[in-house]
Amino acid sequence: MFASLVSRRRSPLPGLGLTLGVTLLFVTLIVLLPLIGLGWQFARLGASDYLRVMGDPRVLASLRVTISAAAAATLVNAAGGLLLAWVITRYRFAGRGVLDALIDLPFALPTSVAGIALVALYAKDGWIGGLLAPFGLTPAYTWWGIVIAMAFTSIPFAVRAIQPLIEELDAAEEAAARTLGASDGQIFARVILPHLMPGILTGTGLSFVRSLGEFGAVIFIAGNLPFKTEIASLLIMIRLDEFDYPAAAAIAGTMLLLSLALLIAINIAQTRLYRRFEQGA
Amino acid sequence: MSFVVQDIAKTFGGQKVLESVSLSVEKGEFVALLGPSGSGKTTLLNIIAGLTQPDGGRLEIDGEDITRLPSGARRFGMVFQSYALFRHMTVADNIAFGLRVLPRAQRPGRAARAEKVKALLELVEMPELGNRYPAQLSGGQRQRVAMARALAIDPRLLLLDEPFSALDAKVRQSLRSSVRSLQKKVGVSAILVTHDQAEAWALADRVAVMNRGRIEQFDTPEMLRGAPATSFVADFLGIDMLER
Amino acid sequence: MSLRQRLLIGLAVLFALIAIVAPVAAILTRAFGDGLGAWWSAIVEPETLHAIWLTVLTALIVLPINIVFGIAAAWAIARFRFPGRRALLILIEIPFAVSPVIAGLCFLLIYGAYGPVGAPLMNEGIQLMFNLTGIVLVSLFVTCPFVMREVLPVLQVTGEDEEKAALTLGANGWQIFRHVTLPNILWALVHGAILATARAMGEFGAVSVVSGAVRGQTMTLPLQVELLYNDYNTTGAFAAATVLTALALVTLMLRSAIAAVHPEAGGRT
Numbered sequence: 001m002f003a004s005l006v007s008r009r010r011s012p013l014p015g016l017g018l019t020l021g022v023t024l025l026f027v028t029l030i031v032l033l034p035l036i037g038l039g040w041q042f043a044r045l046g047a048s049d050y051l052r053v054m055g056d057p058r059v060l061a062s063l064r065v066t067i068s069a070a071a072a073a074t075l076v077n078a079a080g081g082l083l084l085a086w087v088i089t090r091y092r093f094a095g096r097g098v099l100d101a102l103i104d105l106p107f108a109l110p111t112s113v114a115g116i117a118l119v120a121l122y123a124k125d126g127w128i129g130g131l132l133a134p135f136g137l138t139p140a141y142t143w144w145g146i147v148i149a150m151a152f153t154s155i156p157f158a159v160r161a162i163q164p165l166i167e168e169l170d171a172a173e174e175a176a177a178r179t180l181g182a183s184d185g186q187i188f189a190r191v192i193l194p195h196l197m198p199g200i201l202t203g204t205g206l207s208f209v210r211s212l213g214e215f216g217a218v219i220f221i222a223g224n225l226p227f228k229t230e231i232a233s234l235l236i237m238i239r240l241d242e243f244d245y246p247a248a249a250a251i252a253g254t255m256l257l258l259s260l261a262l263l264i265a266i267n268i269a270q271t272r273l274y275r276r277f278e279q280g281a
Numbered sequence: 282m283s284f285v286v287q288d289i290a291k292t293f294g295g296q297k298v299l300e301s302v303s304l305s306v307e308k309g310e311f312v313a314l315l316g317p318s319g320s321g322k323t324t325l326l327n328i329i330a331g332l333t334q335p336d337g338g339r340l341e342i343d344g345e346d347i348t349r350l351p352s353g354a355r356r357f358g359m360v361f362q363s364y365a366l367f368r369h370m371t372v373a374d375n376i377a378f379g380l381r382v383l384p385r386a387q388r389p390g391r392a393a394r395a396e397k398v399k400a401l402l403e404l405v406e407m408p409e410l411g412n413r414y415p416a417q418l419s420g421g422q423r424q425r426v427a428m429a430r431a432l433a434i435d436p437r438l439l440l441l442d443e444p445f446s447a448l449d450a451k452v453r454q455s456l457r458s459s460v461r462s463l464q465k466k467v468g469v470s471a472i473l474v475t476h477d478q479a480e481a482w483a484l485a486d487r488v489a490v491m492n493r494g495r496i497e498q499f500d501t502p503e504m505l506r507g508a509p510a511t512s513f514v515a516d517f518l519g520i521d522m523l524e525r
Numbered sequence: 526m527s528l529r530q531r532l533l534i535g536l537a538v539l540f541a542l543i544a545i546v547a548p549v550a551a552i553l554t555r556a557f558g559d560g561l562g563a564w565w566s567a568i569v570e571p572e573t574l575h576a577i578w579l580t581v582l583t584a585l586i587v588l589p590i591n592i593v594f595g596i597a598a599a600w601a602i603a604r605f606r607f608p609g610r611r612a613l614l615i616l617i618e619i620p621f622a623v624s625p626v627i628a629g630l631c632f633l634l635i636y637g638a639y640g641p642v643g644a645p646l647m648n649e650g651i652q653l654m655f656n657l658t659g660i661v662l663v664s665l666f667v668t669c670p671f672v673m674r675e676v677l678p679v680l681q682v683t684g685e686d687e688e689k690a691a692l693t694l695g696a697n698g699w700q701i702f703r704h705v706t707l708p709n710i711l712w713a714l715v716h717g718a719i720l721a722t723a724r725a726m727g728e729f730g731a732v733s734v735v736s737g738a739v740r741g742q743t744m745t746l747p748l749q750v751e752l753l754y755n756d757y758n759t760t761g762a763f764a765a766a767t768v769l770t771a772l773a774l775v776t777l778m779l780r781s782a783i784a785a786v787h788p789e790a791g792g793r794t
Contacts, residue, residue, distance in 0.1 A: 012332040012352055013688055014698035016605045019597040026594040027616055030665045033642060035619070037635025038627070080540050087537035091530055099538065101781045102545050108773035109549075110727030110747040111625075113766040116754050117548035120555055120763075127547065152544060184529075213624020216729035216747070220754065233626040233730065240630065240734065249634060252627045263622055332689055353695035365686035369708040378704070379694035434694055 042253035053250040061227040062235045070211035073150035077207045081158025089166040111216025141223030149218040150211035161203030198273040205266035209259045282308045289338035299494045313473045313481035316491030326474045358431025359440040366415040373398045373411035379434035401429040421452040439471040556763035567764035572741045576749035587664045587725045595672025603680035629734025655737030663731040668721040675717030683709045712787040723776040
């Protein structure tokens with residue numbers, strides 16, 4: 001078996017040259033060069049230029065708005081995602097299949113469509129905005145609107161990351177806890193939740209990264225007031241329209257590095273969590 | 282037809298898997314490569330089939346050097362351990378595959394292919410099952426389809442990689458004799474890879490006992506049992522004698 | 526069913542209704558609020574029709590390139606070991622980690638009139654950004670992982686025995702692909718192609734950076750939705766949105782259908 005595993009190194013199958021050639025050509029033109037484009041512009045900025053762009057109070061405010069709204073949206077999704085994943089996986093009820101399929105709708109729906117739909121819902125004359133208006137609450141054109149848009153576009157990440165772990169839960173562990181006298185709440189908190197942690201971590205992490213970069217769905221509902229409801233992606237767009245490419249690259253490079261760092265951290269944390277369970281088992 | 286393996290060597294990642302292995306197969310002869318797992322027998326078969334390139338040595342068929350010939354050009358029919366039947370093709374299409382992929386000039390027409398498939402289905406005693414898919418067959422039937430598919434290209438050599446290992450003991454017994462009689466009927470030389478001595482004794486004219494990338498002894502079953510050349514051969518066979 | 530189960534199901538359904546169903550319902554009521562006739566005349570506005578055409582055209586160009594690339598990449602990665610294989614895999618997945626506006630910016634910085642690749646080409650009279658080429662290029666970027674991602678796992682589990690068998694039977698590379706590999710990966714390929722198409726037709730942020738936003742010329746349908754909305758043409762915007770919503774719903778239905786018939790091909794997002 002060892003031999004057959006290693007023999008794949010020099011596979012007798014044809015096509016390596018052709019397929020690898022096509023792949024490298026495509027990846028170079030479509031992925032690598034554009035990333036180099038950003039990296040090149042980013043690297044050309046001197047430290048002082050970079051600090052000047054990033055030190056701009058408007059930029060700092062946009063980062064604060066983006067990150068805080070993304071964090072809030074992620075919290076909503078952690079709870080909502082866990083609930084949806086649990087109900088879809090554990091219970092059998094009419095409409096379950098439809099519910100399961102609907103989870104991916106925010107992925108499939110173009111973000112500009114989501115954007116105008118959310119405004120229509122949460123503006124003062126919208127179905128939900130109208131319900132909230134008597135209480136003096138109007139989510140549209142505020143920070144809350146941004147949170148709603150971010151939560152909408154990233155909810156599938158949370159659900160889909162948690163779902164497989166719920167499917168894999170070992171019913172025997174729950175039964176064992178029950179025979180030992182644990183209450184339902186204790187079983188959930190002490191037996192089930194720890195098993196779901198890798199999924200919750202991945203799901204919320206991906207949801208957060210997606211929220212940081214969300215643009216289309218947010219700009220319609222945000223109001224886009226500088227210092228208050230202006231997200232970083234929009235500010236990049238504004239700098240581009242002003243032909244201030246270095247400033248756009250500085251903000252974009254910072255956001256991209258932040259996202260990549262987060263994704264790498266999630267990856268590492270997840271591997272560690274899984275390893276702990278495997279060794280413990 | 283005579284087939285010669287000469288000084289074949291193969292190293293994987295610094296580990297010698299085959300060391301100067303030599304072997305010959307006479308016309309119509311049935312040879313078994315017998316040995317424990319890791320002895321190199323499957324690698325040797327893959328090299329013979331052209332699926333793995335040797336680091337050194339030579340393969341010859343009727344004096345023609347085929348060491349660097351691509352697998353498909355060797356015209357060696359191979360029966361894989363997992364049978365590797367094409368799951369999306371009917372039994373008949375599986376058997377006809379080797380004919381269908383021939384260059385246009387050599388490719389038999391539709392009628393000729395159908396004729397050949399029919400003959401092969403009769404040969405493996407499943408004339409009614411040409412329209413079935415592999416998933417609808419029993420393990421034994423699958424193995425016979427794999428045989429028919431390998432025979433369809435009029436192979437110069439038939440290669441069998443543990444062809445009975447996926448079957449239960451009962452089916453295994455009856456298929457053994459049918460494989461042997463098929464091979465005799467077609468008159469093709471065959472090389473079988475197995476770790477099961479009973480299988481080697483039942484099928485092979487000569488058996489090469491392999492250990493750690495080398496052939497310890499290459500002889501008839503009677504000679505192997507009567508006069509084991511090395512202590513490994515004696516041990517390897519002796520254990521089996523006690524079990525029986 | 527226990528009370529708690531009913532309660533949790535009720536909560537989940539309510540959450541999904543508010544979070545996911547209500548927005549779609551809002552689109553439909555706004556689009557059809559003034560009657561079917563108003564909806565239809567909004568759709569057949571020349572600008573909107575042109576946007577639909579441009580969106581379809583983009584998908585028609587992007588899809589074949591994506592399929593060829595996706596299969597080639599999956600084949601190379603699944604069937605061969607070569608140095609840099611892992612790095613290649615990461616590079617192909619990176620577009621999922623780059624947000625839309627930043628993706629568009631990357632293209633502008635390299636292929637734009639001031640970019641290291643774009644500037645020399647511009648001198649030759651070849652413009653890559655702010656036109657259909659730009660839209661196609663960023664669409665290729667945002668959809669690049671889809672096909673490869675669906676096909677690769679199927680190639681890995683189907684293994685290469687069948688392909689080796691075909692090889693010993695004398696098949697050449699194209700014959701092996703056409704008769705043995707393609708039938709095995711077909712549904713995963715279709716699945717990936719559907720996802721890539723939906724994404725290519727729906728992409729907003731990245732396309733809006735590089736499209737140049739020329740009215741009636743470089744506006745894809747998602748951009749047209751924004752344009753109409755900012756023009757206070759609400760019916761027009763929501764009518765255009767219904768087309769994209771229908772596309773999203775069809776995508777989901779096709780996915781569910783494929784997952785039901787060919788579970789091995791219906792990987793999750």
